[in-house]
Amino acid sequence: MTMTVGILGASGYAGAELLRLLARHPHLEVAWAAGDRTAGQLLAERYPGLADAYGDLAFCTADEGLDKGADALFLALPHGDSAGGLAARATLAAGLAVDLSADFRLHDARAYPVWYGAPHPCPEELGAWPYGLPELHRDELAGAAKIAVGGCYPTAALLALAPLLAAGLVEPDGIVVDAKSGLTGAGRSLKDPYLYAQANENVTPYGVGAHRHTPEIEQELGRAAGRPVAVTFTPHLVPMTRGLLATCYATLASGAGGDAVAACHAAAYADEPFVDVLRPGAWPATRAVATTNRVQVAAALDRRTGRVVAAAAIDNLVKGAAGQAVQCANLALGLPETAGLDLVPPGP
Amino acid sequence: MTMTVGILGASGYAGAELLRLLARHPHLEVAWAAGDRTAGQLLAERYPGLADAYGDLAFCTADEGLDKGADALFLALPHGDSAGGLAARATLAAGLAVDLSADFRLHDARAYPVWYGAPHPCPEELGAWPYGLPELHRDELAGAAKIAVGGCYPTAALLALAPLLAAGLVEPDGIVVDAKSGLTGAGRSLKDPYLYAQANENVTPYGVGAHRHTPEIEQELGRAAGRPVAVTFTPHLVPMTRGLLATCYATLASGAGGDAVAACHAAAYADEPFVDVLRPGAWPATRAVATTNRVQVAAALDRRTGRVVAAAAIDNLVKGAAGQAVQCANLALGLPETAGLDLVPPGP
Amino acid sequence: MTMTVGILGASGYAGAELLRLLARHPHLEVAWAAGDRTAGQLLAERYPGLADAYGDLAFCTADEGLDKGADALFLALPHGDSAGGLAARATLAAGLAVDLSADFRLHDARAYPVWYGAPHPCPEELGAWPYGLPELHRDELAGAAKIAVGGCYPTAALLALAPLLAAGLVEPDGIVVDAKSGLTGAGRSLKDPYLYAQANENVTPYGVGAHRHTPEIEQELGRAAGRPVAVTFTPHLVPMTRGLLATCYATLASGAGGDAVAACHAAAYADEPFVDVLRPGAWPATRAVATTNRVQVAAALDRRTGRVVAAAAIDNLVKGAAGQAVQCANLALGLPETAGLDLVPPGP
């Protein structure tokens, strides 16, 4: 069984990654790839490494793609474009719309303007797009017609922390998420800080206290905890192409013990096809999951301070974007969840 | 149909890459992986990214592996180990022995001591191992029982230059090969120049006029030209993990023209599954082939100087080592040549 | 006025950095440089970039150097060597001994075995070596005869946090220090994780809950707070040669406000020659201080969570080791504190 796929925003990094993953997907086939800036250009020109996979397929415009339609549609667009109308058109043009942007991830219309500076253009849609993080919300994704794929930072932070909160092992107050991302996380934008000579040999925090992934982390941790959660979230850029590590800190709940902390991830993720719970003493490394949809997680109690350290490593473009989108689409379409995602990292 | 495979030297970079590629090979299955330094350790401990693929397989010793035998055997060992006896044992233990070292690549026993400083330990074997570069010697590899896989630098240099020499478009005299390799080309050896802080932000030539890949390049270019060829070969280390670019320079043959040069690669590689001949004006880039068995090639005449510039980019661990070994094994075993090698690069 | 200097451990990264800095120091002149592994070798052979500065000076052995003596002596040795006897010999051989190791940084003999697994070999010396962080302890360093230079991680963490604790703006409980260091922080040791191909494109925590810089941070923060402090400290390796960023998290003290937090660094560091307090909204970046003795600091209140984020960036080899050692020596010897340290970063 083969279904057709359309991609909006195929000229960016997440779009390119969708093309890479779908090139080897056994059930999904790219029918068209839209990139307004690159319309008319061969995919193989922008992505020489995909020449073999896509032959003479050329980028089309979003309008051309939406006119064609597809069984499933991926939106890998800049902030605001989905909510600005393309998502609505996508849901008409395809049985499944998978949005990789943040436009529909928040469920509370009141949270949106706090972080985005303006009301949401279609607040009635908020909550109608299940949050696309299968390890937390698999049931909501099965058979869904629209999905808001979880962000890169939230995916790592949530996979590290949610089971601990759900099990009541850590306090919902005072959580810190310190995250480190490679440069593809910033997208293929021509901005000075993303130039090689600016980003190389540099580590720096950005968006301190103001990053838009913060409310997304809080919303989902709040669902895990069963009560509101506020986190201090600091993302950092580190000089590498791919990879994202979230190192998270939370206070041990009174009555909880180190053994329960150590055992929590293993229990929560026992049946998860993409999550590797590391043995005690080992900690996640981005290289071990690079180019794959896998996640490495670990957690331990710092007994001296009563603080739990939990960490997760992902590839920001795969489990943090395109891979997770495919995983969600597989669930929505009734395909095997791992279809097209049995990837082995090149630097083991 | 599934055949069993054994790997000697599985704890090095080429061995790890064989494990990565064979994890997704439809017809070959790793029965054992030997690494004397790592014997007893789980593969997943040394290669966390392969945990999913190899479960609880542990490294064995070479002796244990050779006692078990296999349908095919890959030798990814340091210089001298194959010729020192392991290759002989491997040919007894398996129907096919694929050697990734340089031990059996030279056919002329007289050339060996010039570059290696001592006579070859089993000169009678020289010439009995076809040179494992399918694009040049596919016929010799089909059904072979032993194969000496071409080296990383030679593979790139030969794919750039051999068709031009075979077509008589360039002079066999005065050829220069200037090559640039990432650090995995140096192996997983604990040497000071390979430390991150020594190799980063540095480019330097090494082995000038003395690199052991030189006679290998000359042997194979000589076969293409039908007469002896001497090349000036300078390898360089550049700060990246993977990737190898050979930029080659040769004098245009009298009577030859720029159009023939431009057309030569396209004709030579028209049916090759792994070679991408770039359009005029485009030049090979290592990122476009990273983690894959693909090759990018280009050539052009510098009309002002009458010199032909030809270049090839490969991933040194794949087409320059493990991928080419699998490609050779596929041919030897009668499998589809591309089996297990339909890889898409992560940074397109 | 010129004084003579001897260096023990001149073949490691901190030793090399001392050589670089002292090559341009107006008052200190390297009389000898000891490196047991490299004894007899020219400095210029190991450090071609220092050929111009050191001409035909060769490494000597520690014994040879100590026999010669000097006005001041820098010890840049592996853990344990100073306390094992070399420090005692150094204090006899020179009027000033500046130790870059951790051997004499802790003042409490009871803390030592907790982190180092064995009793301190000369506990009577603990407390006799002022902690070499001039911004906190300038008075103790003036005229001192022995100095234990602060570690790289502690220097960054303390410069970010100490003024906030001293001013009572943050709670001493629940402090988190999440730090990111380049590879030179690991020293010039031939270990697998420090190979280029292992460290590149990778971010990972290490020593979680167990890093030996933890008690040093706690000791000095405790002095600033006037009561014991326990911190959760997680160091990370990031793929760059130099640079260290500490991102620190602390709970706002009750009654304190965001404005006081924002103003605290500026007041504390108004007269400091090496500390740049960034304007509100800007955050430290390691490139801005690379190769210099400078520090960038910033702090802000995350009003939503009541948590203060404070960060500091240093060059781990300069302000985190050799530069700070020279700064301390300048103070001890009565030289201008900035002598030899007016460095401008290459990548502004």
Place this chain on the structure above:
Amino acid sequence: MTMTVGILGASGYAGAELLRLLARHPHLEVAWAAGDRTAGQLLAERYPGLADAYGDLAFCTADEGLDKGADALFLALPHGDSAGGLAARATLAAGLAVDLSADFRLHDARAYPVWYGAPHPCPEELGAWPYGLPELHRDELAGAAKIAVGGCYPTAALLALAPLLAAGLVEPDGIVVDAKSGLTGAGRSLKDPYLYAQANENVTPYGVGAHRHTPEIEQELGRAAGRPVAVTFTPHLVPMTRGLLATCYATLASGAGGDAVAACHAAAYADEPFVDVLRPGAWPATRAVATTNRVQVAAALDRRTGRVVAAAAIDNLVKGAAGQAVQCANLALGLPETAGLDLVPPGP
């Protein structure tokens, strides 16, 4: 004695490097720094690492700077701006104009349109600007009022090859220059190939047979050889911030021998303050000269092929741009040639 300096183009990488070097120059003081895009902004905002050196100096416009004038003026502008009129204005506004662009490097007005596609706007000026490479043309630079500083690639190629040609040790025909440069060589331009994620883990040639530094190399090698020289020049981008290596190949002249080749650089550069001639067997490495005005050179005969390999490593922003400009200015102004340039590399 202090002279005032003005900089046009201070917001690019070469301009920033001039600011870095002049911050520590004993005789030259930056009076103004013009950057049209950044006019009004504090230098310290764009270059936090220079905050200490330049306090509250702000960028001005080119017009404002030229109105003020200065003792010496550096032009670090994009191609064409100098020849388009700014150079003429600069020579009126200052006693010395040092141009870092290629606009006045070629002396033959006929060569210009071949490489630049249009006639030179002021051909009468060609030849009036001595070529700013002190090691070759020190006499012409002493006391000069205008100087065209040599380009980065030419500087490395010429320092490797010119002495060999001048001594008649290599043939002027058939020379190949294969060069590798870090990303700052491409300038601080917002172009896709210069993004971190595009340039990292990639090596690729560019401008093959068409790079505008080619005629400059040929002009100067021709002067050394005393007859026209045509070279095949291929530049490559390698993933590092700074550094440039030129590996050059030339045919041994008949009658010449390997010993003369090995001795040639040592003789030519015996009195040069910035050139390190490496011992036989050692080869230039970009790290050894990073951030300094130094040059490492080496040459050897490949006896098997009769080809000479000569290489030079420089920092493209220092000896390849700003450092060489300061060296030239020192000569022109009668200052010590090394003033402000006694730099020690950070990674020795």
